[in-house]
Amino acid sequence: MAKSRLFHSTAIVSIMTMLSRVLGLVRDVVLMGVFGAGGLMDAFLVAFKIPNFLRRLFAEGAFSQAFVPVLSEYKERRTLDEVKLLIAHVSGVLSVILLVLTVAVIALAPYVIHLFAPGFADDPLRFNTASELLRLTFPYLLFISLTAFFGSILQSYGKFAPPAFAPVLLNVCMILGALLLAPMMDTPIMALGYAVAISGLLQLLIQLPDLYRQKLLVAPKINFKDEGVKRILTLMLPAIFGVSVTQINLLLNTIFASKMINGSVSWLYAAERLSELPLGLIGVAIGTVILPSLSASCAKGDQDEFTKTLDWAARLIILVGLPASVAMFALSDVLMNALFVRGEFTQTDATNSGLALKSMSGGILGFMLIKIFAPAFFARQDTKTPVKIGIIAVFANMIFSVVFMAIFYLVKLPLHGGLALATTGASFVNAGLLYYFLHTRGIWRFGSHWRKMMAQFTIATIAMLACLYAIMPFYPTDGAVWQKIAVLLTLCIVGAIVYGAVLLATGFRPRQLKHG
Template sequence: MAKSRLFRSTMIVSSMTMLSRILGLVRDVVLLGVFGAGGLMDAFLVAFKIPNFLRRLFAEGAFSQAFVPVLSEYKEKYSLQQVQILVSRTSGALMLILSMLTVVVILLAPWVITLFAPGFADQPDKFNTATELLRLTFPYLLFISMTAFASGILQSYNRFAAPAFAPVLLNLCMIGGALIFAPMFDTPIMALGYAVAISGLLQLLIQLPQLWQQKLLVAPKVDFAHEGVRRILKLMLPAIFGVSVTQINLLLNTVFASLMIGGSVSWLYAAERMSELPLGLIGVAIGTVILPSLSKSEAQKDDISFKKTIDWAAKLIVLVGLPAAAALFMLSDVLMQALFMRGEFSLRDAQMSAVALQSMAGGILGFMLIKIFAPAFFARQDTRTPVKIGIISVFANMIFSVIFIGIFYLLDKPLHGGLALATTGASFVNAGLLYYCLQERGIFRFGAHWKKLFLQFFIATFAMLAVLYLLLPYFPTDASQWRRILILALLCVAGAVTYGVVLIATGFRPRQLKHG
């Protein structure tokens, strides 16, 4: 029963995430079509990336990874009343910290923009626009962090639908802001700032009914002396770095990109959004679902179930991540032309975004593996190991950035491609070191059955690439956008069918994906 529930929960999160990602893709097509690449769009992306980065750092990243294991332990050992007290005290502490941070950032917005986008300093219009947008968007961090808090509670009680649906509201608000409200503003892009803040509040509100059903909609109270709160903060502080290294690396790319030619921030953004599609559909979904399960296994000291859960998650990750990375690399040009080349987003913008996507595609598998390896440590309330590895990964990203930017400069290639390639390298450093520690400590290792699995996955991926290579010349670069999208969809279907057929021909069977 528990095994089927885990798979069902994954499907719920994945399907809701798919809806969110599809709407996110529509959102990006609309934004880039309305506002183009560079100029105001660069300003908005920097302003939005700061609270969004902190959201993933504090809320969905470190806080969730620290809070869920402690909450799971309280569920197993204590009464509902004790759980309610933990929820009340934790929400009070979180709201106080985030409210203070929000006020500080709004007051110091110009200095924050200077820190995160130093290249804007000599462009007054872009700098001032980014500053105002940061003040509008930053309250989103408070709302979305409380949303993540509520989601963590619901996920611990196997309620995944509402938390997974919440991001849909962000996409709908931003699409509405760009198409409906932007023309009403003297500076149209300001509409996106309001849309982001409003979406955060809406995402929080839709969690409240289910919290009430679980009898966990309790009033916040500040009490940093509470044992559970102290443990969460103790686990959270190092986890801030360990679980969000990918986002730190991507943010460093934004800092570097702000110093490059106009449009670099937007080109990297378009590539990141495409690479996040498979990451969000499978990597984030599985990482979200397995953390409560791993935490429960750890609380019950069930090492066998713990290992089987990671092994099951790894199968799904490699099954999807390997062909997704290969396909995004092969289809990077046609993807950008089919989806984004419209309105203010030109052919050059599509080509420059494709350069970043090619460099970033290889890291998708690394990003996805991090999503299941890191929770294995956090479920055991071990935050030190991911932190140490995270520090190594960030330094690796900086070193790779210098090396690859230098290589791209010597080869006369767009420099932002070097930044994307550095992120790919850092992701594998991170995932590789996490796996090494899991293996050395006897927590998890790829067993003998993985030799055959890896061979099957690679053969099927190679066959898929061969078919895509043969079909690519038929892509109509000068056709209408709808026809380009249709042909792109057919290419994707052909690649997916080839991958599935060849995978089954090698002896792989769907029953191998059963948990345990």
């Protein structure tokens, strides 16, 4: 991929992702306002988290990281007919696995809920509602996994817009479900289950025209013995841990939170969603764009291009991730109050969600670094290193959860804040170990030019933080919604301007963000 294409593709994915995240924020505001942060909302979030977790784990996570390097190799070294045959065989095998899994989970829904949210067993209403919602939402995994598969193909051929736009449909369907369908149902929360399933099918369908135009829309064929399929499965199994540790840790938080007071799952969810705004805008976008590029560099044996691409990605990640982590911490209470306090979502819910966001915000930079460090290994078809690190990070999260919950208990703070802080700690364990092996193996390291840049980023971030704390006393906690939103936007805009201005004043120039 040409250097200019990296910037262009990143811009496309970032714009589409920003649209999706903004609509996602609107969706969450609508859901919390309509349903609140009580038991039934907790039930939906658990039921939706299971297929969504598996989507990120298998489809967008391990599967994409295993499939893209193999597809890139076929694209570079083999004929179009061989590429088509690989796509046919992979789509056939993937469809069979997903169909069997979907049927099994629908049949065993109560047992699955008991596994992922054991605390619901003491509340029959939450437990039964979650089980029924799981049956409605789980087909989403089948549709969205195939969507991710087709999206990976398009991304490998430089078509990033359709896959990046697809998540917008999920947000639109859920908003319409909450506002239009829910009032017509005996159990309103069930409307969200139907909305999720429908959105998965729509996201799948919008990929097909571009695949057809690329002459890559082929009929599935089941062949587990195909050489490419076997390689992908071999790479995929360990990659499940290596690329999706963050999701596993968040799921562990849900298991713990299900045993806490009503609302704990919803409070953690609200914090996760806000922390994912910068992660999705930059971290996911860059991680998505660089994997095909890194894979192509490896296929051609161009280590210099590989190194330059990874260094370029790291500059963009830290440029955004460092101030985003700090700003999210400082503005956590303001964000929750301005965006969510309305309808069934109370100020108490906002305070508890704000505590979770404070604890989780520090890990935003760690989450973003994982998004570029892990693909550096997968592009080299090395899945063993990330999986070992992933297992360590999962155990670290468990240990941190116990330790931080004990500390929060002693200081009389809500325990879900300790769970969020454990996720932050585990993200830095994961990112730190990934970098350690990149460095020690001579794959990539922070060069001498990073010392000055890190000093510049740090100084600008401190200036931005001082500015935010100077303006926050003017935030109208009890004001009208439009006043809260206006002051929040002012805080964000002024903070960004101060950060950029101080960065330029320290000598940093936009040309330093160029590839190479």
